[in-house]
Amino acid sequence: xxxxxxxxxxxxxxxxxxxxxxxxxxxxxxxxxxxxxxxxxxxxxxxxxxxxxxxxxxxxxxxxxxxxxxxxxxxxxxxxxxxxxxxxxxxxxxxxxxxxxxxxxxxxxxxxxxxxxxxxxxxxxxxxxxxxxxxxxxxxxxxxxxxxxxxxxxxxxxxxxxxxxxxxxxxxxxxxxxxxxxxxxxxxxxxxxxxxxxxxxxxxxxxxxxxxxxxxxxxxxxxxxxxxxxxxxxxxxxxxxxxxxxxxxxxxxxxxxxxxxxxxxxxxxxxxxxxxxxxxxxxxxxxxxxxxxxxxxxxxxxxxxxxxxxxxxxxxxxxxxxxxxxxxxxxxxxxxxxxxxxxxxxxxxxxxxxxxxxxxxxxxxxxxxxxxxxxxxxxxxxxxxxxxxxxxxxxxxxxxxxxxxxxxxxxxxxxxxxxxxxxxxxxxxxxxxxxxxxxxxxxxxxxxxxxxxxxxxxxxxxxxxxxxxxxxxxxxxxxxxxxxxxxxxxxxxxxxxxxxxxxxxxx
Amino acid sequence: xxxxxxxxxxxxxxxxxxxxxxxxxxxxxxxxxxxxxxxxxxxxxxxxxxxxxxxxxxxxxxxxxxxxxxxxxxxxxxxxxxxxxxxxxxxxxxxxxxxxxxxxxxxxxxxxxxxxxxxxxxxxxxxxxxxxxxxxxxxxxxxxxxxxxxxxxxxxxxxxxxxxxxxxxxxxxxxxxxxxxxxxxxxxxxxxxxxxxxxxxxxxxxxxxxxxxxxxxxxxxxxxxxxxxxxxxxxxxxxxxxxxxxxxxxxxxxx
Ligand SMILES: Nc1ncnc2c1ncn2[C@@H]1O[C@H](COP(=O)(O)OP(=O)(O)OP(=O)(O)O)[C@@H](O)[C@H]1O
Ligand SMILES: [Mg+2]
Numbered sequence: 001x002x003x004x005x006x007x008x009x010x011x012x013x014x015x016x017x018x019x020x021x022x023x024x025x026x027x028x029x030x031x032x033x034x035x036x037x038x039x040x041x042x043x044x045x046x047x048x049x050x051x052x053x054x055x056x057x058x059x060x061x062x063x064x065x066x067x068x069x070x071x072x073x074x075x076x077x078x079x080x081x082x083x084x085x086x087x088x089x090x091x092x093x094x095x096x097x098x099x100x101x102x103x104x105x106x107x108x109x110x111x112x113x114x115x116x117x118x119x120x121x122x123x124x125x126x127x128x129x130x131x132x133x134x135x136x137x138x139x140x141x142x143x144x145x146x147x148x149x150x151x152x153x154x155x156x157x158x159x160x161x162x163x164x165x166x167x168x169x170x171x172x173x174x175x176x177x178x179x180x181x182x183x184x185x186x187x188x189x190x191x192x193x194x195x196x197x198x199x200x201x202x203x204x205x206x207x208x209x210x211x212x213x214x215x216x217x218x219x220x221x222x223x224x225x226x227x228x229x230x231x232x233x234x235x236x237x238x239x240x241x242x243x244x245x246x247x248x249x250x251x252x253x254x255x256x257x258x259x260x261x262x263x264x265x266x267x268x269x270x271x272x273x274x275x276x277x278x279x280x281x282x283x284x285x286x287x288x289x290x291x292x293x294x295x296x297x298x299x300x301x302x303x304x305x306x307x308x309x310x311x312x313x314x315x316x317x318x319x320x321x322x323x324x325x326x327x328x329x330x331x332x333x334x335x336x337x338x339x340x341x342x343x344x345x346x347x348x349x350x351x352x353x354x355x356x357x358x359x360x361x362x363x364x365x366x367x368x369x370x371x372x373x374x375x376x377x378x379x380x381x382x383x384x385x386x387x388x389x390x391x392x393x394x395x396x397x398x399x400x401x402x403x404x405x406x407x408x409x410x411x412x413x414x415x416x417x418x419x420x421x422x423x424x425x426x427x428x429x430x431x432x433x434x435x436x437x438x439x440x441x442x443x444x445x446x447x448x449x450x451x452x453x454x455x456x457x458x459x460x461x462x463x464x465x466x467x468x469x470x471x472x473x474x475x476x477x478x479x480x481x482x483x484x485x486x487x488x489x490x491x492x493x494x495x496x497x498x499x500x501x502x503x504x505x506x507x
Numbered sequence: 508x509x510x511x512x513x514x515x516x517x518x519x520x521x522x523x524x525x526x527x528x529x530x531x532x533x534x535x536x537x538x539x540x541x542x543x544x545x546x547x548x549x550x551x552x553x554x555x556x557x558x559x560x561x562x563x564x565x566x567x568x569x570x571x572x573x574x575x576x577x578x579x580x581x582x583x584x585x586x587x588x589x590x591x592x593x594x595x596x597x598x599x600x601x602x603x604x605x606x607x608x609x610x611x612x613x614x615x616x617x618x619x620x621x622x623x624x625x626x627x628x629x630x631x632x633x634x635x636x637x638x639x640x641x642x643x644x645x646x647x648x649x650x651x652x653x654x655x656x657x658x659x660x661x662x663x664x665x666x667x668x669x670x671x672x673x674x675x676x677x678x679x680x681x682x683x684x685x686x687x688x689x690x691x692x693x694x695x696x697x698x699x700x701x702x703x704x705x706x707x708x709x710x711x712x713x714x715x716x717x718x719x720x721x722x723x724x725x726x727x728x729x730x731x732x733x734x735x736x737x738x739x740x741x742x743x744x745x746x747x748x749x750x751x752x753x754x755x756x757x758x759x760x761x762x
Pocket of ligand 1: 518519523524525543544545546547548549550551552591
């Protein structure tokens with residue numbers, strides 16, 4: 001077994017537990033809410049249409065948007081709760097719809113007979129309609145369950161543990177083993193839970209049949225056994241664990257995984273216990289450090305300047321630094337210090353292509369841009385930086401394509417595009433021999449990496465002492481090489497982290 | 508025992524008149540046949556007696572009490588009903604179906620069990636053999652017999668039957684008819700039975716009400732209907748069994 005696989009499998013129990021708890025909790029809540037709603041809707045036409053419309057609309061929202069909305073509605077709260085709420089909302093449509101359909105499909109003559117022998121409306125519902133609708137309702141629950149297991153992987157982005165941790169980390173750090181382990185685990189869980197519900201339903205239908213069949217007894221015993229194990233595993237996660245001293249967070253790309261690992265190791269070596277929340281969205285993690293659910297992570301000055309302060313100007317590297325630190329102070333977020341490297345956007349070209357066109361700076365692109373095609377990550381062409389660049393240099397590209405980050409690098413390397421919006425510390429810049437173009441008119445922002453701490457954590461001197469050792473300790477080149485080990489050479493985050501610490505020790 | 512006073516029932520806000528201004532008295536222990544063409548209002552009349560439908564006007568008394576003053580569920584538990592569509596509960600066993608009303612009346616388990624056996628025996632489907640089956644494992648005729656057993660299970664004094672023997676073969680049918688007639692007489696049941704079959708009505712009922720388009724044209728004993736039909740329609744529907752009987756008599760005389 002490869003080291004990588006072993007490393008991934010070690011994470012399995014925690015991720016499995018998180019994923020299971022999230023799924024079972026959301027499905028249980030979904031059933032508790034949706035079945036009564038379905039019953040209500042079936043009884044009243046006035047309720048039915050609006051209710052089905054609302055649950056259908058929830059379903060049409062992109063799942064990421066629902067997650068983000070729930071986080072926002074909870075005042076920036078991250079972790080289990082927002083993921084649980086979003087998944088519950090998402091589970092509702094199939095259950096409500098099938099409950100209504102199932103109840104409606106009960107034959108009128110049977111209901112007539114139930115009424116005619118003197119059953120009360122309540123008895124008709126409990127003893128006739130619900131049991132007869134049950135197969136359809138259970139089918140809805142199974143659909144919801146399979147969806148929920150799959151969607152639960154997204155909850156990683158709001159800081160809840162799930163198999164998504166494998167998938168997002170794996171995708172960003174090109175660790176295919178992690179992606180495979182995560183996807184397989186999630187798929188097996190979906191199939192397993194679905195099978196479990198199916199066999200429970202089968203057993204319920206067989207309930208009246210002679211219980212003496214030895215085979216039936218065996219099956220019943222194993223289904224109950226597995227159910228008990230699964231539920232206890234999920235519930236085990238509810239036992240409050242001793243809260244870690246500090247929560248370290250990071251966003252979903254290689255450099256952030258490395259830096260989060262670095263912060264965690266330093267704190268652990270100083271004797272603190274640490275919980276890691278990796279792969280979180282920028283807005284989510286920023287909100288979390290403001291309200292103290294996250295204690296420390298690495299942010300970039302340009303991101304704070306453009307995203308959180310919504311500034312459109314570019315006062316230069318020092319101007320941004322001081323503006324950002326001052327702003328964060330007002331937000332009750334402490335800037336521990338700058339790490340020393342800068343990961344900013346830069347336009348980049350294949351070196352040979354740049355030579356051929358005689359380009360070394362963005363200014364050289366002005367006369368030829370209208371014939372060039374450019375690629376960017378998902379954001380760049382929507383950022384004010386790009387608009388400023390376009391205006392300051394008064395140029396635009398013939399084609400502008402957006403890519404997933406690794407595909408963006410592949411695209412320029414394979415000459416599908418001429419120019420890309422590269423990241424200055426990205427290992428692939430060197431690996432693909434890209435030339436970073438100068439920006440003499442200062443269109444692009446500075447992105448100094450800085451360590452941010454929550455107000456609460458920053459008040460603890462021992463914590464600040466540990467982190468102070470990281471200030472100004474990582475040059476651009478060291479970070480770039482560490483990223484390269486992961487993104488180009490396919491090494492694990494652990495290997496990159498060891499390398500980085502080795503480089504830091506030299507200084 | 509059962510009294511309908513100027514009962515009228517219309518649907519769709521008066522657009523369909525299902526039962527028009529009908530008055531009827533059914534004595535305790537009497538067997539009334541209700542006959543007429545499809546859609547003439549037979550089922551509607553039956554359903555108004557146990558409040559599955561409410562009359563648009565007029566009143567209905569069961570045991571001298573206006574049905575609207577009685578709790579509809581209590582009323583229905585005390586009146587046996589054999590449904591036109593049979594309406595067995597498909598998720599319950601045959602025995603559980605027969606036990607449905609006694610269970611609602613909260614009889615003891617032992618009493619329920621004993622009564623189930625008795626009723627199933629009565630309709631010719633022994634408990635031991637058929638009790639654990641699901642209704643879908645019975646033939647149409649067997650289901651109909653279980654429908655009759657269910658209606659009789661709680662020992663009601665009044666039984667309403669909506670074409671109870673429709674799906675049976677002639678032999679089983681006549682066996683069950685005779686069986687039922689003797690039960691009715693022994694227990695002095697008050698029965699209203701809807702049927703399409705005039706011969707059945709003539710043979711079983713003490714009196715027969717002939718309905719057409721919501722109106723009771725004539726009500727009388729089989730003899731009265733056969734000898735003094737008050738209406739062409741009545742004459743027409745008794746003509747067929749009468750002709751058959753004459754034909755059979757001739758056949759036997761010619762032997
Ligand atoms: N729920 C209802 N809404 C509207 N019209 C109805 C309703 N139930 C019955 N009717 C109408 O009332 C009339 C009498 O119906 P009913 O069921 O009493 O007929 P029936 O004599 O039992 O017929 P069949 O022998 O076919 O069972 C019919 O014209 C029928 O279409
Ligand atoms: Mg009818």
